[in-house]
Amino acid sequence: MKQQFNELPDIVRRLAQLGTELAYRELFDLLYMPSKKFAFCILHSNEEAEEVAGDVMIALWKNRKTLSSINNVHVYALVIAKNLSLNILKKKSKNKTTSLDSVNINFFFDSSSPEQIIIDNELKFRLENAIQSLPPKCQLVFKLSKENNLSYKEISEILSISVKTVDAHLVAATQKLAKIFKAEFLIK
Numbered sequence: 001m002k003q004q005f006n007e008l009p010d011i012v013r014r015l016a017q018l019g020t021e022l023a024y025r026e027l028f029d030l031l032y033m034p035s036k037k038f039a040f041c042i043l044h045s046n047e048e049a050e051e052v053a054g055d056v057m058i059a060l061w062k063n064r065k066t067l068s069s070i071n072n073v074h075v076y077a078l079v080i081a082k083n084l085s086l087n088i089l090k091k092k093s094k095n096k097t098t099s100l101d102s103v104n105i106n107f108f109f110d111s112s113s114p115e116q117i118i119i120d121n122e123l124k125f126r127l128e129n130a131i132q133s134l135p136p137k138c139q140l141v142f143k144l145s146k147e148n149n150l151s152y153k154e155i156s157e158i159l160s161i162s163v164k165t166v167d168a169h170l171v172a173a174t175q176k177l178a179k180i181f182k183a184e185f186l187i188k
Contacts, residue, residue, distance in 0.1 A: 004030060005074055016068040024064075028057055031074065034148055035081040041143055042085040052084045075154045078144075082158060130180040134173050137161075141169035 008030060015023040036053035043049055056077050060067065070076045131139055137159070144155045145166075152166045159166075 008073055012067045012070075012073050015064045016066070019064060024061060027060060027073075031060070031077045032057055034074070035077050037147065038078050038144075039081045039085045041140060042082070043088060048085075048088055052081055052088070055084050056080045072154060072157075075150070075157050078148070078150075078158045126181075130177050133180065134176060138169045138173050141166055142173040145170055 007026070011023055011026045011030065014020065015027055032053050035056040036049045039052035040046060040049035043052070059080050060073070060077060067073055067076075131142065134142065140159065141155055144150045144158065145152075150158070152163045152170075155161075155166045156163045
């Protein structure tokens with residue numbers, strides 16, 4: 001996954017300079033699914049996640065002329081997805097503020113990838129339950145790191161937390177998941 005994001009700067013450059021449909025299609029193919037998966041984790045609704053991902057892509061298209069000045073468009077897209085998702089939750093709850101700390105996180109498993117097809121349903125169920133047992137922000141950090149292959153710095157930018165906090169969440173998640181799986185599979 002990280003490999004295909006190496007092409008992102010070139011795609012963004014072509015989109016900003018030429019504004020071609022082909023460059024936009026490449027950007028769409030690269031960023032739509034990560035935006036949708038991330039929004040789904042927050043919203044728990046496939047339809048709303050699709051809407052958010054679509055809105056992210058529209059925002060990227062509208063800002064195409066200035067995208068090349070953005071250091072990391074992948075992170076930028078996920079920040080837009082986070083903000084749009086939180087706005088939807090805010091409208092639903094009629095509260096003045098919504099934070100990631102108050103959001104219940106769910107995972108979106110993409111069964112089309114070869115790795116996901118290989119994983120048997122029972123193991124997937126156990127993994128999902130183990131991840132669900134993590135605190136919400138810990139789940140989100142774990143997902144961004146392991147599913148989206150984002151760096152600690154990128155995760156800290158998306159979630160507006162320090163790099164040390166990202167590290168602490170990942171250490172806690174890894175330790176808790178290791179403990180759960182050791183108990184589950186009777187590993188010593």
